[in-house]
Amino acid sequence: xxxxxxxxxxxxxxxxxxxxxxxxxxxxxxxxxxxxxxxxxxxxxxxxxxxxxxxxxxxxxxxxxxxxxxxxxxxxxxxxxxxxxxxxxxxxxxxxxxxxxxxxxxxxxxxxxxxxxxxxxxxxxxxxxxxxxxxxxxxxxxxxxxxxxxxxxxxxxxxxxxxxxxxxxxxxxxxxxxxxxxxxxxxxxxxxxxxxxxxxxxxxxxxxxxxxxxxxxxxxxxxxxxxxxxxxxxxxxxxxxxxxxxxxxxxxxxxxxxxxxxxxxxxxxxxxxxxxxxxxxxxxxxxxxxxxxxxxxxxxxxxxxxxxxxxxxxxxxxxxxxxxxxxxxxxxxxxxxxxxxxxxx
Numbered sequence: 004x005x006x007x008x009x010x011x012x013x014x015x016x017x018x019x020x021x022x023x024x025x026x027x028x029x030x031x032x033x034x035x036x037x038x039x040x041x042x043x044x045x046x047x048x049x050x051x052x053x054x055x056x057x058x059x060x061x062x063x064x065x066x067x068x069x070x071x072x073x074x075x076x077x078x079x080x081x082x083x084x085x086x087x088x089x090x091x092x093x094x095x096x097x098x099x100x101x102x103x104x105x106x107x108x109x110x111x112x113x114x115x116x117x118x119x120x121x122x123x124x125x126x127x128x129x130x131x132x133x134x135x136x137x138x139x140x141x142x143x144x145x146x147x148x149x150x151x152x153x154x155x156x157x158x159x160x161x162x163x164x165x166x167x168x169x170x171x172x173x174x175x176x177x178x179x180x181x182x183x184x185x186x187x188x189x190x191x192x193x194x195x196x197x198x199x200x201x202x203x204x205x206x207x208x209x210x211x212x213x214x215x216x217x218x219x220x221x222x223x224x225x226x227x228x229x230x231x232x233x234x235x236x237x238x239x240x241x242x243x244x245x246x247x248x249x250x251x252x253x254x255x256x257x258x259x260x261x262x263x264x265x266x267x268x269x270x271x272x273x274x275x276x277x278x279x280x281x282x283x284x285x286x287x288x289x290x291x292x293x294x295x296x297x298x299x300x301x302x303x304x305x306x307x308x309x310x311x312x313x314x315x316x317x318x319x320x321x322x323x324x325x326x327x328x329x330x331x332x333x334x335x336x337x338x339x340x341x342x343x344x345x346x347x348x
Contacts, residue, residue: 059242062242062245063245063248066246067151068159071122071154072122073154076124078146082131082135084138086104086105088101089103089104089176090102091172091175091176093165093168093169094172094204095168097168100147100148100173101148101156102147102173103144105134105144105145107137107142107143107144109141109142109143111143111182111183111332112142112144112184112186113142113144113186114145114174114187115145115146115147116188116189116190116194117148117149117190118190118191119160119192119218123152125310128213128313132313133188133313136324145176145177149166149193160250162254163192163195163196163217163218164252167199170187170196170197175206183335184208184335185206185208186208186210186328187200188213189210190310191213191310192217194210194216195216195218198215198265199217210270210271211324212271212272213274213310213313214276214279214281214287216286217259217286219254220239221239222259222282223239223242224238224239226281243255263293266295269331269335270296270300270331272299272323273300273301274302274304275287275303276307277304278306278307278308281309287301298331300327302323304316
């Protein structure tokens with residue numbers, strides 16, 4: 004029997020169908036396929052980044068340009084209150100604001116500071132009811148629109164930075180109308196704006212702050228999260244980047260800490276409801292805890308929703324605020340009847 008010699012078979016003539024996968028795909032083709040996958044992945048990532056950036060830019064734009072309904076009525080139509088259309092500049096003289104002056108023939112005035120996303124009417128609070136309540140107690144009332152709510156001269160919302168200067172303009176207007184006692188009554192961000200204004204003026208004799216909201220980064224994020232779950236660090240970082248582009252101010256310019264920790268010389272009534280899911284209770288609690296005036300008060304309203312304490316408990320609300328206004332009146336009268344300090348020799 005003759006011996007046979009074994010030799011390694013050549014693959015040159017073996018059909019591709021019986022080759023292994025590695026041998027079946029030529030190397031240049033394999034590289035082309037993996038390259039295409041890498042490009043597709045990079046394109047998807049780039050698209051996601053573009054969409055994310057566009058989303059946060061849109062969100063920042065919406066925060067600076069809230070949708071505000073048109074004025075639907077006026078004090079005479081709504082509550083038979085005689086009024087005058089008025090206009091006045093902000094404290095910096097950079098823009099004019101529009102409002103209603105409801106006279107009572109006294110030297111006492113309440114300036115109403117409306118919340119974010121609404122105008123001077125603020126229907127869910129019913130500013131007309133508040134105005135009528137004050138008029139019955141012989142207070143002049145000034146209702147006005149912040150710049151972001153003024154349909155004729157709309158300006159961006161700034162979280163209270165420029166709005167506080169607009170509120171001081173309203174206080175100056177009230178003083179020019181002969182008011183020697185001025186109370187600011189604010190709701191939600193209007194209350195937060197009142198606190199910011201109070202840091203820069205001595206024209207205030209007392210404040211009522213209902214459902215106080217100060218739009219720092221954490222509070223803005225907590226409200227966004229009520230509607231959509233977004234990563235906190237990314238959300239705050241990108242909003243802080245885009246918000247100045249649309250509003251002209253950065254979130255860091257909002258004096259959130261000073262507004263919550265400053266003790267004011269005059270009485271401050273802080274109101275919040277235990278069912279408020281928009282303004283953290285900690286804001287109102289910090290503001291109340293900072294006060295040193297013996298007439299300052301904190302009123303926690305069980306079960307009340309954001310800005311709904313008046314609607315849900317109208318009798319108790321009017322009784323509480325009427326008594327507090329009387330306290331401010333007495334404190335202001337006593338303070339102004341004191342003899343001026345004599346100069347030391």
